[in-house]
Amino acid sequence: MDQHSGVTLFGTGYVGLVTGTCLAEVGHHVTCVDVDAQKVEGLCRGEIPIHEPCLAPMVARNLREGRLAFTTDAPAALQGAGIVFIAVGTPPNEDGSADLGHVLDVARTIGQQVTHPVIVVNKSTVPVGTADRVREVIHFHLRQRGLVFDVEVVSNPEFLKEGAAVADCMKPDRIILGTRSGLAAAALKRLYAPFNHKHERILVMDERSAELTKYAANAMLATKISFMNEVANIAERMGADVEAVRRGIGSDPRIGYQFIYPGMGYGGSCFPKDVKALAHMARSNGYAPDLLAAVDGVNRRQKSRLFQHIQRHYDGALAGRTFALWGLAFKPNTDDMREAPSRVLIERLVAAGARVRAYDPQAGDHARTLFADEPQVEVCNSAADALEGANALALVTEWKQFWRPRLDHLHAALSDRVIFDGRNVFEPWEVEAAGLAYHGIGRGR
Numbered sequence: 001m002d003q004h005s006g007v008t009l010f011g012t013g014y015v016g017l018v019t020g021t022c023l024a025e026v027g028h029h030v031t032c033v034d035v036d037a038q039k040v041e042g043l044c045r046g047e048i049p050i051h052e053p054c055l056a057p058m059v060a061r062n063l064r065e066g067r068l069a070f071t072t073d074a075p076a077a078l079q080g081a082g083i084v085f086i087a088v089g090t091p092p093n094e095d096g097s098a099d100l101g102h103v104l105d106v107a108r109t110i111g112q113q114v115t116h117p118v119i120v121v122n123k124s125t126v127p128v129g130t131a132d133r134v135r136e137v138i139h140f141h142l143r144q145r146g147l148v149f150d151v152e153v154v155s156n157p158e159f160l161k162e163g164a165a166v167a168d169c170m171k172p173d174r175i176i177l178g179t180r181s182g183l184a185a186a187a188l189k190r191l192y193a194p195f196n197h198k199h200e201r202i203l204v205m206d207e208r209s210a211e212l213t214k215y216a217a218n219a220m221l222a223t224k225i226s227f228m229n230e231v232a233n234i235a236e237r238m239g240a241d242v243e244a245v246r247r248g249i250g251s252d253p254r255i256g257y258q259f260i261y262p263g264m265g266y267g268g269s270c271f272p273k274d275v276k277a278l279a280h281m282a283r284s285n286g287y288a289p290d291l292l293a294a295v296d297g298v299n300r301r302q303k304s305r306l307f308q309h310i311q312r313h314y315d316g317a318l319a320g321r322t323f324a325l326w327g328l329a330f331k332p333n334t335d336d337m338r339e340a341p342s343r344v345l346i347e348r349l350v351a352a353g354a355r356v357r358a359y360d361p362q363a364g365d366h367a368r369t370l371f372a373d374e375p376q377v378e379v380c381n382s383a384a385d386a387l388e389g390a391n392a393l394a395l396v397t398e399w400k401q402f403w404r405p406r407l408d409h410l411h412a413a414l415s416d417r418v419i420f421d422g423r424n425v426f427e428p429w430e431v432e433a434a435g436l437a438y439h440g441i442g443r444g445r
């Protein structure tokens with residue numbers, strides 16, 4: 001191994017941990033740095049703080065085989081590095097803009113500690129222009145230390161989906177390299193070669209375009225979802241079934257079937273934050289982002305849509321009723337409840353005086369912490385347990401295990417014999433044939 005052939009990665013959150021582990025898996029030597037000592041200790045023992053399929057055995061294998069290490073010691077981690085990733089969080093500020101505090105802290109650390117030329121690669125989702133700011137911070141500190149070598153900063157946004165992050169990283173649709181340096185592009189092409197076999201996935205562009213690509217991708221997907229939720233709300237009022245409409249439009253390859261599932265609105269740590277951040281960037285640069293504002297507004301309202309169905313079904317008389325709630329995570333295959341529609345539904349049911357018995361295959365522990373002070377909410381250990389004493393069922397997250405329940409069991413368990421389906425996973429006629437009332441999203445037939 002040559003002296004500076006290692007990869008150092010700052011931030012062991014979702015993106016950092018998955019990226020670092022996948023790079024180690026294909027043979028690179030990766031050191032992940034985090035300021036959280038407790039987290040680093042756990043990671044050194046192979047304890048993974050997130051629920052992500054396939055990740056834990058991969059971390060364990062690469063730790064064991066010596067290609068992956070975790071530390072809090074940034075200067076030591078920088079010593080053998082040729083490529084340094086920044087993969088720290090960019091949480092939203094009050095005004096929707098992205099908080100760059102952590103990214104610039106890492107830039108400062110690199111500028112203050114690095115002793116040889118490195119390529120800095122920014123993976124965090126950052127406002128357009130951040131690569132320039134990171135470069136300025138690093139070079140400012142290098143100058144202060146009297147060092148004259150160059151540090152190139154590349155924008156390389158991440159497109160991982162929670163729940164499929166390892167697969168997305170190992171087989172990416174595209175690898176965006178934002179750099180005007182031929183040398184940096186060549187070094188990163190070498191690094192990513194194992195992920196780029198069979199057909200070319202690497203797109204090289206300037207830093208700002210790469211930064212904007214990330215926001216544009218998430219905003220486009222969020223737009224598809226809000227559009228479809230709007231169509232659902234129209235369908236409902238016009239006696240049409242949005243599920244038929246979805247199939248009808250998805251069959252046009254220019255539209256496609258993906259990301260046109262109506263439901264309870266998008267959640268998670270990315271879409272809500274990125275749509276707002278892009279709108280904020282647009283406004284700060286003198287452009288009124290009407291479409292993005294509408295995407296965000298429709299999504300906010302959509303999170304209350306199922307509650308409105310429930311309220312209408314009961315003529316507003318919700319006090320004292322008990323609702324079984326299946327699914328708490330913002331989507332299946334994750335334990336993440338950030339911006340989850342379940343939270344809005346629970347808050348509204350509780351405010352209306354109802355009780356909630358909720359179950360999620362993975363998010364139970366988070367939910368217990370979140371609702372610890374809420375006596376009207378009980379987090380249950382199974383889907384069947386959640387039905388105990390319930391008047392009605394609300395399906396909130398479309399985990400596969402909820403798709404085909406025994407309808408005779410539901411008929412026996414739910415005293416008001418009604419199902420509110422926030423993800424349109426049930427066939428209305430089947431539910432109704434089993435003697436239960438059905439309310440979905442946009443199903444006005």
Ligand code: UGA
Binds near residue numbers: 160225262265
């Ligand atoms: C999203 C993007 O899909 C990734 O490409 C991106 O890398 C990531 O954000 C990020 O920026 O880090 P993620 O937030 O994990 O990934 O989740 P998605 O699978 O995209 O789902 C987002 C939300 O949209 C979920 O709440 C889901 O229920 C909702 N959704 C999705 C719909 O309501 N309808 C659909 O048709 C699709």
